Amino acid sequence: MKIIINSNKYIRLLVSIHNLFGPEDSMAKKMLNESELFGKEFHLTAQIYTDIKTNIKKSGQNKFWTLFLDKNMPKTKQKYPNLIKKLNQLIKLNNKNKTSKEISNQIIKNFKKHETKINYLLNNIFLFNLPEEVNLIVDYDITTSFTGSSLSYDPVIISVQMPEYANKIMTISLHEILHSLINKNKTIPEDKYRFEEALLDYFAPRGIIDEKLNLINNFNIKERFEQIIFNRPYVKEEAQKLLPIIKNYYKVSEKTNIWKFLKKSGYKFINL
Numbered sequence: 001m002k003i004i005i006n007s008n009k010y011i012r013l014l015v016s017i018h019n020l021f022g023p024e025d026s027m028a029k030k031m032l033n034e035s036e037l038f039g040k041e042f043h044l045t046a047q048i049y050t051d052i053k054t055n056i057k058k059s060g061q062n063k064f065w066t067l068f069l070d071k072n073m074p075k076t077k078q079k080y081p082n083l084i085k086k087l088n089q090l091i092k093l094n095n096k097n098k099t100s101k102e103i104s105n106q107i108i109k110n111f112k113k114h115e116t117k118i119n120y121l122l123n124n125i126f127l128f129n130l131p132e133e134v135n136l137i138v139d140y141d142i143t144t145s146f147t148g149s150s151l152s153y154d155p156v157i158i159s160v161q162m163p164e165y166a167n168k169i170m171t172i173s174l175h176e177i178l179h180s181l182i183n184k185n186k187t188i189p190e191d192k193y194r195f196e197e198a199l200l201d202y203f204a205p206r207g208i209i210d211e212k213l214n215l216i217n218n219f220n221i222k223e224r225f226e227q228i229i230f231n232r233p234y235v236k237e238e239a240q241k242l243l244p245i246i247k248n249y250y251k252v253s254e255k256t257n258i259w260k261f262l263k264k265s266g267y268k269f270i271n272l
């Protein structure tokens with residue numbers, strides 16, 4: 001898997017704007033103070049988000065990030081930097097520095113170290129392979145959260161924050177990669193996003209996958225449930241319903257895939 005690390009200042013500002021105005025429930029509880037970053041320029045961020053959404057519709061796209069990272073879309077790339085540039089003059093973010101280089105190296109090193117095992121687990125549990133390419137947007141200025149943003153499209157785009165948590169980035173990224181693979185394979189209908197969120201939270205971060213990669217000592221499902229509903233109160237119902245099912249799945253996780261198990265447990269909408 002090729003990892004492309006992106007620390008571009010404009011893209012990082014866009015990540016924060018997307019977190020604030022993006023899909024319903026996209027923001028974990030800890031990220032709510034992200035709005036403080038923009039202070040009195042908050043209105044400009046709303047304007048930028050609305051403009052981007054309008055432009056996405058016009059271009060027949062519905063993927064926010066492809067507008068900025070897809071090399072085949074030069075027109076939109078020309079337009080947006082102007083508004084973002086204006087915001088950037090008002091909100092000073094640091095340029096690439098030594099810390100960002102260290103974080104980037106650490107992320108790539110961690111992935112390389114665990115890649116074989118990750119692929120094995122993804123194959124056995126989800127019937128997926130790791131994508132060929134992942135875009136990681138690394139942010140080291142905004143220190144309100146170490147929860148990855150849900151920017152999961154193809155190519156996979158993940159924003160990660162808080163440099164002191166560089167080691168956790170891999171497993172947070174895995175959560176986002178799984179969203180992307182589910183989206184690409186249409187395994188879970190889009191309107192079941194709360195179910196998808198609760199399900200993935202049981203696997204990574206701090207979940208079953210973390211335990212199998214020896215990143216945590218043991219997986220305690222009750223504890224994980226409490227963490228999930230603390231971070232995302234809106235998935236409580238789904239997480240509660242999944243708790244006994246995941247508890248049983250955990251015992252057979254390398255012998256049977258999760259989709260088969262969920263279908264047997266009554267989740268008929270699983271499409272795999």
Ligand SMILES: [Zn+2]
Pocket residue numbers: 150175176179197200
């Ligand atoms: Zn998620």
